[in-house]
Amino acid sequence: MIGYCIATYRCYDDKADFAKKAQSIAVGLTVGSWTELPEAKKAAMEKHLGKVISVDVHEPVNLVAGERYADIRIAYPDVNFSRDIPALLVTIFGKLSMDGKVKLIDIEVSPEFESAFPGPQFGMQGVRDLVGVHNRPLLMSIFKSVIGHDLTGLEEQFYRQALGGVDLVKDDEILFENPLTPLEKRVETCMRAARKAKETTGQELLYAVNLTGPTSQLNANARRAIAAGANALLFNVLAYGFDALHELSADPTIHVPIAAHPAMAGAFYPSPYYGISANVLLGKLMRLAGADLVLFPSPYGSVVMPKEENMAVRDALLDPTISLRTSFPVPSAGIHPGLVPLILRDFGSDVIVNAGGGVHGHPLGTEAGGQAFRQAISAALAGQPLREAAVQAGNEALKAAIDAWGVREA
Template identity: 70%
Template sequence: MSAYCLATYRSFDEKADFHKKATGIAVGLTVGSWTELPEAQKAQMEKHLGKVIAVEVHEPGPGEPITTRYADITIAYPDVNFSRDIPALLVTVFGKLSMDGKIKLIDLKFSTDFLAGFPGPKFGMQGVRDLLGVHDRPLLMSIFKSVVGYELPALREQFYLQAAGGVDLIKDDEILFENPLTPLEKRIEICMEAAEQASRETGQMLLYAVNLTGPTSKLASQAKKAISAGANALLFNVLAYGFDVLHELSADPEITIPIMAHPAMAGATYPSPHYGISPSVLLGKLMRLAGADLVLFPSPYGSVVMPREENLAIKHVLLTNDLHADYSYQASADAHLKLAASFPVPSAGIHPGLVPLILRDFGQDVIVNAGGGIHGHPLGTIAGGRAFRQAIDATLQGIQLRDYAQTHPELQSAIDTWGIRE
């Protein structure tokens, strides 16, 4: 099966013959027609024909409405039919089909040959840890609060306060575009300067993910301009540009810093049970395939909520090697085709009292990411960063936050403000 990519759909229909529907997809999205072809032509077309791999029908249970009737359908698409890029794959497996009733793309698995076209994350989780020199704990990231309309000194101050609290990464606001007040190169210059100042005090490294924006054809040169100006990471609104743009940026040998994928616009595609693309595909497999070193997604803990099982599914596909259509391949030693893991960054609504929960779900392979939970700390932004680092230290040592807080006033103040969720 290694010459096929697999797509799994959840198809809702009150009365469809789902097996017939599956055959219709396998034929319709590949060779167009089959049973009516002359035998000679069948022999020639066979290698282009899609195959039905599985049809699992879920009839409504007692008391459930007929509208809940669905099937999970898996189709194998011969990879000879499409070129080695994400647009070709997506248009093949979900181009026309996305418009054909209640149907959601819930999984993709890639052939070894297709995967070979994708170098994957250049740094990945391990590479980001190496850059920071931190291997023994989850990382901590801080989000700029809105700095639209800010001038450089105010931006610098906010940056410094975040950095001085001991965060490992700071990301630009994703709605900060090229603008006359804080243009890319100036922003990098003053923020990296603030990072150095903080570093002298905290003794730790920091990555600043600067927002890469503007016309698509200029993004690579913008990225290189950012690197020349001293940037050590990039933030990118992948879904507003397309996965292929990320793929080309991440594969560019001159872009020598990690790329952080922002999920802006993702909510237009993943939340409906009936339409769109599941989070583990949209913010998981496709982001990693396209080469995101770090991937932000809505956490199940805070204000912008994604169900916990969907978060764990994203984590699974960012970290493990479960991308291959050829199952036997996964166990093979052919390591050069194993993509580096993308660092999971569950985001939104995070405060220090959630750290034990986050680490229970993600272990150490996670970046704890906060905005309001740092800037909104009653003792200020620096204390906000410290409270998170204390919560992480406590959790790693197996100490209850409440106990650790007795000797750590920043954590105590955070708990008094936001509580602890266990």
Template identity: 75%
Template sequence: MTATCTATYRLYDDKADFHKKAQGIAVGLTVGSWTELPAAQQAKMEKHLGKVVSVDVVEGSGAGERYADIRIAYPDINFSRDIPALLVTIFGKLSMDGRIKLIDVHFSGDFLSAFPGPKFGIEGVRELLGVHDRPLLMSIFKSVIGHDLSELQEQFYKQAAGGVDLIKDDEILFENPLTPIERRVEACLQAAERASRETGQKLLYATNLTGPTFRLKDQARKAIAAGANAFLFNVLAYGFDVLHELAADPDINVPIMAHPAVAGAMYPSPHYGIAANVLLGKLMRIAGADIVLFPSPYGSVVMPREENMAIKHALLTTDLEADYGSAKQPLKRSFPVPSAGIHPGLVPLILRDFGHDTIVNAGGGVHGHPQGAIAGGQAFRQAIDAVLAGQSLQEAAASHAELKAAIDIWGVKEA
């Protein structure tokens, strides 16, 4: 039996013969031609031939509504064990051929074996922080562009002192003369130590890894030498293979947090692109993201809840056979991080949807707290503790001034 990777497409067309179309994809993207080949050639090429696995047609009720979900199996022997080769095979030319969206991918065990996946995963990140019994809390730098090291340090300290577990750079902070990566890491980790003496907590600082692709590994090593204990990385702006190679490098021995910047160019259309569960779920996990950010369904930048749940499933599932393929090694789980527009009043909803293995991630919800960023972090921690204790936020607010101030301005959305 030939090992294959299987792609599922949703193809909209009011009139197409979807079965014929599927056959055309299976042949066209593999051996090129089939029925016209002599039998001897067919015998030789059989192992390279794509196969139609299924075609599910939904007729719809009006113009533009008819579609089919088409699954095609591509023999592994046709492509090398890297994400560019897989994507070019299953959605290269085909991405331009009508109203078609790549909605799922299932890998062969052999293909998966080239992907060690997250180096830390959820358990590894928890281990680094020494926190196993609750969702984590992350805070995002607010204004960073144009600020110097001492300003960043001060802002970092305030976030850290509120009891957050992780702090991430803004994804638009690039190499610049005011705050180059190695000095930024030093300054922020000094602030982390200061806060740590007060809170007793450990902290990861995801510093933004940027610059020319072929120098990223050097940048990472330089930052690690300066003490960096995590990286933020704009995966879609660089390509999944770059994430994979950074994550697979033994020298880059810190967690990598994937930012979804530019992903909106690909997932939101119902008719084109790559679905969020593939783009921000499966591909991020096999490429080695320990932590994956994506737009939440709660806040300012929204993604439908079912898409959030599909990403969560892709990042958390341990039934690899069903969703990924017959993995020869376990694939660590990646932290799902619904982001944007998060305030303490949303914590019950987030924990209902994501459970304990998530990171509550806030920017304005920390910095915009009426009593300042320290209180902002504290209000989130109080909200998390309340939900874990089975309390309503209103009850908890009665004895926690920071949480009370937060829900007074942002309100509470009950789960």
């Protein structure tokens, strides 16, 4: 819709006149009042007035308290707000978020609004180009434990992960600036380990170092990390706001992929009645703000997100009708090699398989952990059952992983 951003809300109420509620949102969050305006004023204010696009009431056959709801779509004129995510969110869900049981379940921004956002600098294709891998899902691993470890410990952990054939290694999101492993030293140390591993593996590797610190120093800290050799960044977007991510991704001097961590996302998306749904929070807004990779809880592992929500996040990150570059989906948490067939069934090759415990907890060690994933990915891509692949020569790491954690074939 040209010149309007559309928000969809799910509103629960046992008795409400939802059509009336929709009208009050459209007026209340834009021009403030309407029916009492003189006609001449209405003509002048028309372009600022929100519009009710649809009101879709779900009326339970037998009313059970708390189960009656409506999906309400409201179009907000772009002219009412500046072209940034804080202005958009405050307009469509600032006051309204506190007005009863109401959840923001979708956003469609106008082409004009979107044009203010360069989006991901690399996107899925750009990240593939950097690591030189185009024919399979990528593999990312996470440091096992980092707090209290020194540079030597980190280097050793990094090297063993890299030897296993992973394409990316990410910092733990709870590793902040600290005297044991300060930002620049950490980058230098880990990139040295990456180069050393490459002598064996021949593989390019991205290291997403955790970008932290005062908001006003984020871009400068990113430049420091890059000057020290960082070739990717990890960022806790929701702790700083989407605009901070946008300002990183829109900065031409910060030309490395940014991986968005979902820390704190569970404060927003899980309730059916309140908050912001995952497809908006971790999908559309992350891509709009410029995340090249987006981590989110998978439906397979320990920290779960329902399958349907997961697929909605994936769709938002990859939607080909959006003109921005795509964001690489990274379903995370509780992933072991035996889950790879499920991940590929749901994501195809357009996914980064991401594991921490599933790499470091491997019975034969961290290196074998990475190898087991790579073997599982090869088998799953070939349509070969993992148990069958596991008994082939050269796939000992996969066999040990399956013996430890089992398999869930697609």
